[in-house]
Amino acid sequence: MIYPHPLHDAVRTHPYPLLFATVSGAHLYGFPSPDSDWDLRGVHVLPAREVLGLHPIRETIDSDRVVGGLELDLVTHDLRKFMALMLKPNGYVLEQLHSPLVVLTTREHAELRDLGRRCVTRHHAHHYLGFSAGQWKLLNRDDPPRIKPLLYTFRTLLTGLHLMRTGEIEANLEVLNTETRLPYLDDLIAQKRTGHEKEPLTGDLGFYETEFRRLTRQLEEAQVATHLPANVEPEVEAELSDLLVRLRLPI
Known part of the structure; x- marks a missing residue:
């Protein structure tokens, strides 16, 4: 995919080395x-001197x-903060990590993606249940209601369902709907586009x-039935830590 020049310029002029964008x-x-x-998301790596010094560090830029x-919103986290979010049931950072729309990548990005797959637990269902409920409330606060929060509501529910059933992150609603085959979603997507x-x-x-309520119940049931683990294995946290040290203190 060819991205607009401002996306590449934003990556190129970032004040710190980027692991991915x-x-x-x-x-x-x-x-x-x-x-x-x-919306451009990524991970930067702060130098050891800044992390060890007395000045406040730029964990998030x-x-x-x-x-x-063209409106562009670039948000990056320092690698340590991003890893801490990976170890929580935070589907949002895993979506960023596994996004197929890659503007910048590195060898370590691939390594982090592999570790990210091992961070998925049954508790990620809570993230998607909470996110979808928040979007549904937002939809009902609007006058008149808008298509965007409705699509976000269904997108998060179907991403959560797919994750509980397969252990894989898929954030594209059109792709997800090839599995669920809800005809009204195709119409809503076309209207939004x-x-x-x-x-x-x-x-x-x-x-x-x-x-919304039917799919919410399905996600709740999928969380109970999933074969995903309840917790991240300690070995994964240890490997993340090793990767962080290696990138913070390159030899």
Whole structure:
């Protein structure tokens, strides 16, 4: 995939070495509008001198910019913080790590992805249940309701279901719907892709609420039935630590 130049410029001018930079948000989820901004996420590696010194460290760097009418939001975490999030049931960072929309990668990125697969537990279902419930509340606060939070609601539920059943991260709603085959999702995706970021929702909200609650129950049941482990193995944390030290203190 060919990315707009501002994405490459943002990566090139980052103040610290990057382990990876990937595209997240609506472009990753498969339903960007023509006016959607670009969400770029990644991991930077702070030098040992800064980590060991007395000054506050830049664990997270958030940079918004508009270049030629293109809105770009770049957020990166220092590797240590990112690894700590990986060890929690945080599906969002795993989606960034495994995003197929790669702007910058390294050999260590591949190593981190392998370790990320071993960080998946049954408790990641809580992340997706909470995220979808929050998006559903957001949908109902809007007047009129918008398509975007509804798509986010279904996207998170289906990502969680797929994860519980397969142990694999898949964030693209169109891909997920090839498995679930919900005909209304194709229509909603098409409306979002050809409309605006704040495209209003048309249709029966009561029907979508019934679907939201049905899929929520399915995810809750999938969490009980999954073969995923309850906890991350201690060996994974040890390997993450070794990778962090190796990158922080290169020989």
